[in-house]
Amino acid sequence: MQVIDLEVYSVAVMYVVLITIFCVPSIKFLYRHCRVCITPTVHEGRVRTIQNFKADTDFNIVSCVHTDQHVHSMIALTESCNPTRESPICLFVIHLIELSGKSTPILLPMNKNNRKSLSVNYPNTNRILRAFENYSENSSGPVTVLSYVNVAPYKSMYEAVCNLAEDNSVHLLIIPFHQNDQSLGIHVCTIFRELNANFATYSKGTLGILVDRLSVLSMSNYNLSFHVGVFFVGGEDDREALALGIRMLERANTRVTLIRFVLPRKGDSGFVIFGEVQNEEDALESTLDESLIDEFLAKRDYSFDVVNVVYHEVAVEDCIQVLEAIREMENDYDLVMVGKQHNMGDFREEEMSNLMDNSDQLGILGDMLASNEFCEGKTPVLVMKCGVKRVKQMRNSGRHVFRSGLSF
Numbered sequence: 001m002q003v004i005d006l007e008v009y010s011v012a013v014m015y016v017v018l019i020t021i022f023c024v025p026s027i028k029f030l031y032r033h034c035r036v037c038i039t040p041t042v043h044e045g046r047v048r049t050i051q052n053f054k055a056d057t058d059f060n061i062v063s064c065v066h067t068d069q070h071v072h073s074m075i076a077l078t079e080s081c082n083p084t085r086e087s088p089i090c091l092f093v094i095h096l097i098e099l100s101g102k103s104t105p106i107l108l109p110m111n112k113n114n115r116k117s118l119s120v121n122y123p124n125t126n127r128i129l130r131a132f133e134n135y136s137e138n139s140s141g142p143v144t145v146l147s148y149v150n151v152a153p154y155k156s157m158y159e160a161v162c163n164l165a166e167d168n169s170v171h172l173l174i175i176p177f178h179q180n181d182q183s184l185g186i187h188v189c190t191i192f193r194e195l196n197a198n199f200a201t202y203s204k205g206t207l208g209i210l211v212d213r214l215s216v217l218s219m220s221n222y223n224l225s226f227h228v229g230v231f232f233v234g235g236e237d238d239r240e241a242l243a244l245g246i247r248m249l250e251r252a253n254t255r256v257t258l259i260r261f262v263l264p265r266k267g268d269s270g271f272v273i274f275g276e277v278q279n280e281e282d283a284l285e286s287t288l289d290e291s292l293i294d295e296f297l298a299k300r301d302y303s304f305d306v307v308n309v310v311y312h313e314v315a316v317e318d319c320i321q322v323l324e325a326i327r328e329m330e331n332d333y334d335l336v337m338v339g340k341q342h343n344m345g346d347f348r349e350e351e352m353s354n355l356m357d358n359s360d361q362l363g364i365l366g367d368m369l370a371s372n373e374f375c376e377g378k379t380p381v382l383v384m385k386c387g388v389k390r391v392k393q394m395r396n397s398g399r400h401v402f403r404s405g406l407s408f
Helices: 002-036 068-080 112-121 123-138 154-167 186-202 236-249 280-302 319-327 359-370 391-395
Strands: 059-065 089-098 106-109 143-152 172-176 206-211 226-232 254-262 264-266 272-274 309-315 335-339 381-385
Touching (some): 068 123, 154 172, 186 359, 206 359, 254 280, 280 309, 319 359, 359 381
Parallel strands (some): 059 089, 226 254
Antiparallel strands (some): 264 272
16 A cells, blocks of 8 residues: 555656746747737727827827946937827836846846845946936926836846836837947947847837937037937838928927938839839738828928928939948937838848948948938937837728828
8 A cells, every 4th residue: 555655646746847848938838928928008099109199188108228328318308209288298118127047037126125146246227227216307398217126147137128018008119229339349339229120020119220420419419409310211210200300390490301312113114113003012001101291391380490390302313322432421410320121122231231231231321321421420320210110900991091001
């Protein structure tokens, strides 16, 4: 009897061990997979983008910082987004810290109780978070700052941030470019580059990569005039940049210059015709582009200072002429914005990407604007990547166009 009981006990123990070995890793994998690959949030039938943002609601932003050198430029960019009583800004500030040892990764909301204990191990965190809190008390409009610390391995650091952004319906997630701080060294820059690639892959909302190596943006007093340049070719990423520019335009003493590059497209006859679309997909993209540009130009009718709304249209024949035109358009911009990818008709960006160092993260125009060939590399650049869209459902629904999205 004791032998039988011992055998049963041994089998039971074996089953427990096997269940532990297989079930625990499986649960972790499934949980991680579901949290990161969640379905894009849709508000009122439309995908959450800056283009579809309602002007009378909170504008939610996540700003990620690694060091205190990123703080001032992130603050200046937040201020340029025009916080108002009708549309206040809710800013989620996340200090990204590499996890050392075998501790558990955490995304910790900061308050008075845990800040004192955290300052012992992470002395820079208090200084970073205080800077954002001081800004919220002195901003031109209402800005609510919610502070977090994300302590995790760099390879999985994006998970908690993307989940926080999704849970709070964030419209814009801003991360610093991996080469902003040259003093970090090649190894750290490589790690930051991989982290940014994960953000670009898994972020469900709009992602903005801020290139500001010299912190020129932080030198601009946000109480004074602010000049923003938007370089526009076409496509959803460029529309996100223009939509943010339209929001910035509502801020006092802000001028937005829209530079639109018009590329030729081949018609049915085979001749190159500027502005003619080739198929239904191009027709939809062109309609959305024109709708948002019309909205930008309409601001001239309501602006007391027409100079604040500037529009230039440049006809080019290929990508090379676009890059050449950019080189000749240096100006006193405080910030330049551009989409990562573009609707360039018959011209493929892949042909130019092989000549670029960071086209995989910034796109060909973003890489060009971030290089030393444009304004000697002193002008900050914000590269926009539109949030994930339910493309098939939207384009097969047969519904009519509404502003820069589709209404259902």
